[in-house]
Amino acid sequence: MSFSGIVLNGGSSTRMGRDKSEIFYKGRRLLDIAIDSLLAADAYDVVIVGGVTKFNFTGERVTYCEDLFPNEGPLGGVITGLKSVKSDIAMILACDYLDVDRSLILECISKLDSRSMVFPVYEGKDQYLFSAIRVDTLHELELQFMKGVRSIHKATANLDCQSYESSSSGKLRSANTPSQLNED
Numbered sequence: 022m023s024f025s026g027i028v029l030n031g032g033s034s035t036r037m038g039r040d041k042s043e044i045f046y047k048g049r050r051l052l053d054i055a056i057d058s059l060l061a062a063d064a065y066d067v068v069i070v071g072g073v074t075k076f077n078f079t080g081e082r083v084t085y086c087e088d089l090f091p092n093e094g095p096l097g098g099v100i101t102g103l104k105s106v107k108s109d110i111a112m113i114l115a116c117d118y119l120d121v122d123r124s125l126i127l128e129c130i131s132k133l134d135s136r137s138m139v140f141p142v143y144e145g146k147d148q149y150l151f152s153a154i155r156v157d158t159l160h161e162l163e164l165q166f167m168k169g170v171r172s173i174h175k176a177t178a179n180l181d182c183q184s185y186e187s188s189s190s191g192k193l194r195s196a197n198t199p200s201q202l203n204e205d
Contacts, residue, residue: 022110022130022131022133023065023108023109023110024064024065024108024110024111024112024130024153025064025065025066025067025068025106025107025108025110025111025112026055026056026059026060026062026064026066026067026068026106026111026112026114026126027067027068027070027098027099027102027103027105027106027111027112027113027114028052028055028056028059028067028068028069028070028114028115028116029070029071029095029098029099029102029113029114029115029116029150030052030069030070030071030072030098030116047119051116051117051118051119052069052072052116054118054119054121055114055115055116055118055121056069056083058114058121058122058123058125058126059112059114059126060082060083061122061123062112062123062126062127062130064082064112064126065082065107065108066082066083066084066106066107066108067082067083067084068084068085068086068102068105068106069083069084069085069086070086070088070098070101070102070105071087071088071091071098071101072116084105086101086102086105087101088101089101089104090166093166093171094171094172095115095149095150095173096162096165096166096170096171096172096173096176097166097171099113099154099162099173100159100162100163100166103154103156103158103159103162104159106156108156109155109156109157110130110133110153110154110155110156111153111154111155111156112126112129112130112152112153112154113149113150113151113152113153113154114126114150114151115150115151115195117195118151118192118193118194118195119194119195120191120192120193120194121151121192121193122192124189125141125151125187125189125192125193128141128187128188128189129141129151129152129153129187130153132153132183132185133153133155135181136155136181136182136183137154137155137157137158137177137180137181137182138152138153138154138155138158138177138180138181138182138183139152139153139182139183139184139185140152140153140182140184140185141184141185141186141187141190141193142184142185142186142187142190143187143190143193143194147174147184148193149173149174149177150173150195151193158177158180161176161177161179161180162176162177165179
């Protein structure tokens with residue numbers, strides 16, 4: 022199944038205290054972990070949305086695009102990404118997942134079937150920022166955004182969404198604070 026990748030790189034990182042994408046974890050920048058995982062899973066293209074640092078990439082499969090809705094939460098970044106990808110399906114991935122890899126991405130994509138969006142559950146919480154989504158959901162997301170909705174959970178309420186238990190749920194750990202960067 023052909024798909025694109027959207028890496029959400031924006032956000033103020035107030036709890037972390039610095040730009041998450043530039044943080045090194047196990048010798049690699051968090052942004053690189055996300056990009057490399059998507060490319061290893063054979064994403065047709067990867068769009069990096071927003072962030073403090075504007076990145077230039079030498080490969081033709083990875084591009085940077087300015088968030089169309091800066092400081093408006095991740096839903097604006099998702100909308101920006103969906104407008105920029107080249108496939109009909111996209112894998113949304115926040116840049117703060119620590120142990121994401123090819124297998125986790127392929128598992129999520131494989132669960133999409135005919136649904137609008139799928140996402141795993143980690144520690145009892147739906148992982149909307151690690152999800153497979155159809156690009157044709159863009160219109161509904163934009164309508165919700167124009168109504169003032171900023172939560173992905175609320176914006177997708179009218180879509181055919183499904184959560185699932187990942188076979189590797191431990192790899193879904195993310196870091197929002199410095200203490201969460203410990204290497205377990």
